Amino acid sequence: MNKQELISAIASAANLSTVEAACALDATTDAITHALAQGSDVRLMGFGSFVVRDRAARTGRNPKTGDTVQIKASKVAAFKAGKALKEAVNS
Numbered sequence: 001m002n003k004q005e006l007i008s009a010i011a012s013a014a015n016l017s018t019v020e021a022a023c024a025l026d027a028t029t030d031a032i033t034h035a036l037a038q039g040s041d042v043r044l045m046g047f048g049s050f051v052v053r054d055r056a057a058r059t060g061r062n063p064k065t066g067d068t069v070q071i072k073a074s075k076v077a078a079f080k081a082g083k084a085l086k087e088a089v090n091s
Contacts, residue, residue: 036077046084053078 001009003025011021032050035042042050057073081089 048082049080
């Protein structure tokens with residue numbers, strides 16, 4: 001499912017126009033992005049949690065040349081599925 005298909009699904013499920021559904025989706029993703037940028041977690045009961053994880057510095061390898069390179073430490077966004085989502089996927 002791509003973004004347009006998701007917008008259409010939201011619009012039909014919530015009885016909204018596609019423009020309103022697009023605005024709602026954009027506002028949701030912006031709110032999640034802003035919270036993660038601040039270092040906060042976003043927890044949606046039954047669905048899952050968006051969290052920020054620290055990734056340590058590590059040594060990698062350039063596949064083209066075979067040379068080793070140092071990869072800097074960074075922060076990454078991660079999603080952990082909630083119980084209800086896991087059950088829905090595995091049913």
